[in-house]
Amino acid sequence: MAREHSTVTLSEIARAGFQDLADARDSLAELADRLEQPIGPLLGGLAMAADPDAALHRVRRLSEQHRDVLAAIDFDDFERLCVLVGASPALGDFFTRHPSRLPEILRRGGAVVPAEEARTELLRAVVDATGETLVAEAGWIALRTRYRELLAQLVLFDLFQGRAGNAEDVFEDVAESLSGLAAAAIDASLQVARATLVAGTSGPPIASERLEAVRLGIVAMGKCGAEELNVVSDVDVIFVVESADAEALDDDRLIRVGTRLASEVMRGIHDPSLEPPLWQLDANLRPEGRHGPLVRTLGSMRSYYDRWAKAWEFQALLKARPLAGDLGLAAQFVAATRDAVWASSSREDFVGSVQRMRERVTEHIADDELEVQLKLGPGGLRDIEFSVQLLQLVHGQYDESLHRAGTLPALRALVDGGYIARSDGECLASDYRFLRVLEHRLQLRDLRRTAIMPTEEQELRVLARATGLATSAEQLHARWTARKREVRQLHLKIFYAPLLSAVAALPEEELVLGSDAARARLASVGFRDPDGAMRHMAALTRGTSRRAMIQRNLMPVLLQWLSDGTDPDFGLLAFRRVSEANRETPWYLRLLRDGTEAAERLTRVLANSRYAAELLESIPEAVAWLERDALLQPMQLQVLFDEMRAIASRRAGIDSAAGALRAVHRREVLRLTMGRLVGVIDDDAVSAGLDAAHTALLDALLLALRGGTAPYGSTTGSPAAGGAPVPIELALIGMGRYGGRELGFASDIDLIAVFRAPAHIASDRAAREATRLVSELRRAVADPRFPVDLDFDLRPEGKNGPLVRSLDAYRAYYDRWSVTWEAQALLRARPVAGDAQLGLDFAALADEIRYPEQFDEGRVREVRRIKARVESERLPRGADPKRHLKLGPGGISDVEWLVQLLQLRSGAKHDSLRTVSTVAALEAARAEELLAAEDVDHLLDSWRFASSVRSALKLWTGRSSDSLPAGWSDLAGIAGVLGLSRTHTSELEERWFAVSRRARAVFEREFFGYTEDPRFPLR
Structure with missing residues (x-):
């Protein structure tokens, strides 16, 4: 045996894919001695692993703790073991804890786990030898252990399909099997939960007859609802309860018992235990989210969705399906919400609600993660899912063939219905499978939720070997980059390009979308006058001239950028006018086509500012400035x-x-x-x-x-x-x-x-x-x-x-x-x-x-008197004082009058106060300790914010105004100019009320000499 050890060189170990060569050689020798096997076949098996170093480490631990288990497997099984634990060290750790079924799983060679088989196996796992259901932690451990054994069986099948180059082909089968496993796990957890509540091990016991009177329907949402679940993903659910016996439970007791039962189901899946949690069972998509009751009756659900639900909540219900528990009750809930789901695109602010739902997912992503996000980054899964769902919701109200929960089935229906060009749909489906396989393998490694692509070469190499999608780190990165780029381009094309076919009837287009559908599509992205938008697009793109061809190619992305603005209708009209004014300038379309930033900037200007758009129409050649920052800088006075x-x-x-x-x-x-x-x-x-x-x-x-x-x-x-x-x-x-x-x-x-x-x-x-x-x-x-x-x-x-x-x-x-x-x-x-x-x-x-030498108290009283008179007489009739940026409490006038009183009283003593600038005077007052530093900050915050909002209002509407508007449209316009989120206009108001209130408190104290003006309470 020692002679064979010596024949394995470091070069051979390196060719097998190991990174730590010396340690691998020693560990291999030790493993071969312990198993009494030659090194060559062991090395051959480990070479099949995505991460041979990790595989060797897990196999060694198994050999140390369970030598008899490894001794019972042959070399084919050993290769399967290496493939399994090399791609998922976490499953290697699991089998070190629970090795009994490992030989059986390896002998079977991996297989898809049908949903009924999974349900049978997991329900059997939570029953003891006497036929009694295990309770609390004993049940959880049994459930989680059997779940991971079945998961290993499925994963082994997936990995070997990947080695054969078929990972993308079997993706749907794997995702469906994972969804079936999740449903089975929840059903088993429900069985444990009922036994636990009857036994009273997690609180006061509940009589079995009372518990039997509770019908608990569990509805799947998100990826589980679409039967496209990840290896590790939150399983989104909604709990519905009804009473099987009205005499046994009134509504209050039904909700209490149902809540305890649902809570116990969730604990069985994801509470800490000796065997780690499976995944998060997430009920936050329920009515009112985490602030709403965990369970509701079917009647309460219907009432909520009829009266209170927002458009995004119906989009979330797009993927709802009965999952576990009382499937009949869950099906009743799904059926009750179907009509509202497919009518949701007609609701007011549909697009805004969809955008806000998307932003909620992405707003907390760190900048350094955005480009490596498989899911949320540009060209990621979210682009595909967003495109498909929005097209479904726009056209599904007229076309029942689009009523599909899964992304890929829905994509096929969109292609069959003529909403997406067949070639584009096939590319997008392939890209989706590619990205999802990457996501599965990333999560498989540590059995934790992640969608972050690695950046280190070694990690990329392991991922390439695990997926079978590439032969090297460089090749995988190149293919992923190309897929991202393709997804982003198709995301723009499939959603916007069909509009052009409707208005321009282009013979070379594969797809022609009817005008009614085109109008619906435009309305869904925020155009309030789809007919007007179609006329403008027709004027810009119709014809066979080179100009028209370039405009047709540009229009899809321009429409998207315009729809991101506050007023896309006016933006498109202004774009048409600017384009017509630049008709004879050869550089204009070249600038838009080749200078992507210039084109995007132009749409931002036109869709967010009537003031700028009207000015630009008079100087259309100024579009050229958008290409270079230096051309947008103010010119010096002397120049x-x-x-x-x-x-x-x-x-x-x-x-x-x-x-x-x-x-x-x-x-x-x-x-x-x-x-x-x-x-x-x-x-x-x-x-x-x-x-x-x-x-x-x-x-x-x-x-x-x-x-x-x-x-x-x-x-x-x-x-x-x-x-x-x-x-x-x-x-x-x-x-x-x-x-x-x-x-x-x-x-x-x-x-x-x-x-x-x-x-x-x-x-x-x-x-x-x-x-x-x-x-x-x-x-x-x-x-x-x-x-x-x-x-x-x-x-x-x-x-x-x-x-x-x-x-x-x-x-x-x-x-x-x-x-x-x-x-x-x-x-x-x-x-x-x-x-x-x-x-x-x-x-x-x-x-x-x-700057008088003396400014006596009589003159101070005169200033105060005039200010009080200004407040009472100059405010426009009917104006809300709290919203008036100039004359309202804490507004520009308050700040400037306080500064000017300080200058009148102390300008002769302090040279630094002898300035025409309000900001400079406030800083001087801080330096001279005439005002506290914190007070100066409050005054500056209010003055600057009010000044910015006044300017933004002028840019947005083209008119001057001194009041913060109350309407959503104008608030969104201000936010758009200031570069803030238009979906959080209430924050704009709240910021003004906060800064003005603090500034008013300072003004009251320092100008009038008292702490609170009864006309403008501080609280």
């Missing part, structure tokens, strides 16, 4: 200054110059809009970009107005009416959010104007010229295609005061007449355009007013 001043200097008249300058301004606002929607820039970058665009426009228009151009509308004081131009200086002072460089898309452009004239110019003549220039500026900036309004209402005396004043007039006014609110308004005054020195001089004057 815009130079461009606009150059334009103004080249134009012959003010109208020509103004039109060209407005076009540049509109272009830059569109750049910012698109950049924000696709997530390239944030709100701070938007503020900087809008400030640069507005400032450059105003400066360039002033330059054009004062450049000696021809008359352009005004006569009084104009060069045409009175001779030579009046040489005055004019400066524009930004106010409000514009002055603070904190603009959003919904912000006004607040300004005041100041002039200064030489001594020899009469003041009234200079004032007329300044007024003329400002009036003409307002006219020149007005854009019929993109309104830009200049608001001068923050000037002294408001709308009743002169439009423009001289610097001396401002000084005189502030010295004699200024009221507190006017000093407060100057806190954000900043020179923005016109004569730079005059602007600086005005800022110096403003400093004297806005």
Whole structure:
């Protein structure tokens, strides 16, 4: 024997597939001595294992603890043992604990376990020699042991079919057998549960006659319901109870006893025990989920599904079938829900509910796992199942042939019904089997639920050997990658491409879908006007031109991306308009076809923002920016200054110059809009970009107005009416959010104007010229295609005061007449355009007013009085104060008034408070310890969130609004702009109520000096 040991070289061991060569050689020698067998045949058997190292380790343990069992098997059985424990070390560990049936299983060579045989075997296993049913843990151990022995029999069959290259061919038989095993295990657990409750070993005993009066129907859901169960998978169930004897049990006692019985069934399957649990028996798909009662009567079930169930709950019932217990009662439940299942796609928000159901599964997946997820990742099983189920639900209300629970039977029915091209259906079915075989082998190894593909070469090599799907790690990875790619492409094609056949009648298409079915398909993915969508698709794809062909190829994926947006109908209409506007540009379709990110970004912009879509229609060539992030960044102020001043200097008249300058301004606002929607820039970058665009426009228009151009509308004081131009200086002072460089898309452009004239110019003549220039500026900036309004209402005396004043007039006014609110308004005054020195001089004057040396309590009370008046008078009639982002409690106004009061009181003492920025002033207040750090955080949270929502509302609707909408559509629109989930709009509201409540508490304490405003309770 020793001589034969020496003939086995490390090279031979390596060729057998071992990794730890030295340890394998020693272990082989030890095993051969213990079994008194030659090494060669042992090595040959182990070489058949997917993981020879793991197989050798388990065989050694068996030989150490149960030498007689191994001695009773021949070399064919030994090969089967190696194949079994090499693919499933966990089953090797099981047979080390329970070896008695191992020789019998190996001799049979593996076989499919019919459902009735499994039920008979497992029910027999939980009965003792006297015919009494085992109770509690004794029953559980017997059940779990026999289950795993039957599982090993099935697994052995599957593995050897895989070695012959047939793993995909037998997948359905294996999955069906696993589903039958699960049903048998639950029936056996139910038998143990009844005996346990009668014996009273898990609580107060229940009389056998009372227990016999309980009919418990167990309904399978999910993969078990579809008879396509995994090796280890949650078995989803619903428990239904009825009384077999109304006199023995009233409804309350029926529910109590039924709940104890169902709970005991679940314990028998998955509670900790000396023999590990089988899998999770999961009842969370029941009505109301884990918060609802574990069992319900059939009447209660019917009532719930008639009155309260959501669309996704009917989708979950798609795979329901009677599983165990009282099969007649379970069948009654399934029959009672069938009509509602197939009518569910007609329910309101059907698509949204399906999407939310899908998101619930995927939202907790770690980013580093997404690409290695067999089930949930792109091109995974979920893509196939989602496509099949959604097509079933859309068309199943009209076509009973689609009423299939299993994914593969349903896929075949969809092909036979003409809903999926035959070649596509066959590819998708093959891909599904391939991925499921991988999933089975991954779970088989440790008998635990997993769908994560390994990334290590050794683990991939083991998986390749276990499946028979590849001969090496590299080949398996390449084939899996190719399958993923194919699944993803088919997922898009089979769901969207048939729509094109309906609207374009393409002769080369294998499949033509009727128009009614096409409308149903469009409605199911979120289009509210399917007829309109079909017209737009027809206009884009009909014909034989190269353009039409490219559009046809692009349309499936574009439809999916559009349906992911908040308003796919408007998005498709806008896409058609943009495409038609770019009809003559050769790069447009090439960009969409070859620049995938650009195309996806375009659909995101169009389906989520009317504001952006309308702007893009006026500048359709801006689509090209979507290809590169750098083109979506805001332009620097000096660059815009130079461009606009150059334009103004080249134009012959003010109208020509103004039109060209407005076009540049509109272009830059569109750049910012698109950049924000696709997530390239944030709100701070938007503020900087809008400030640069507005400032450059105003400066360039002033330059054009004062450049000696021809008359352009005004006569009084104009060069045409009175001779030579009046040489005055004019400066524009930004106010409000514009002055603070904190603009959003919904912000006004607040300004005041100041002039200064030489001594020899009469003041009234200079004032007329300044007024003329400002009036003409307002006219020149007005854009019929993109309104830009200049608001001068923050000037002294408001709308009743002169439009423009001289610097001396401002000084005189502030010295004699200024009221507190006017000093407060100057806190954000900043020179923005016109004569730079005059602007600086005005800022110096403003400093004297806005940062007084003393701000006594009388003036503080005046600020508080004005704020209280604003709250009571300026809120729009009928508006909900809690939803008003600007004037409501804790809104923008609260934050800004508190900051401004701090600046008025302490700006003279603290240079850091002398800033036009609300955010900078709050940070200064934190640094100077004028406000607690936590309070500053609360104020900033509310101010920033309200500002973001106001901007998002403008982008979504194209209109400015200061109130958080209550309707789902507008809330979803805001979420879409902000990159949040549109399926969790309540979280948007809850966030606003939370941040505004905290900000209001700070405001009440720091501004008014008390802890709670009775009009706006903090709780």
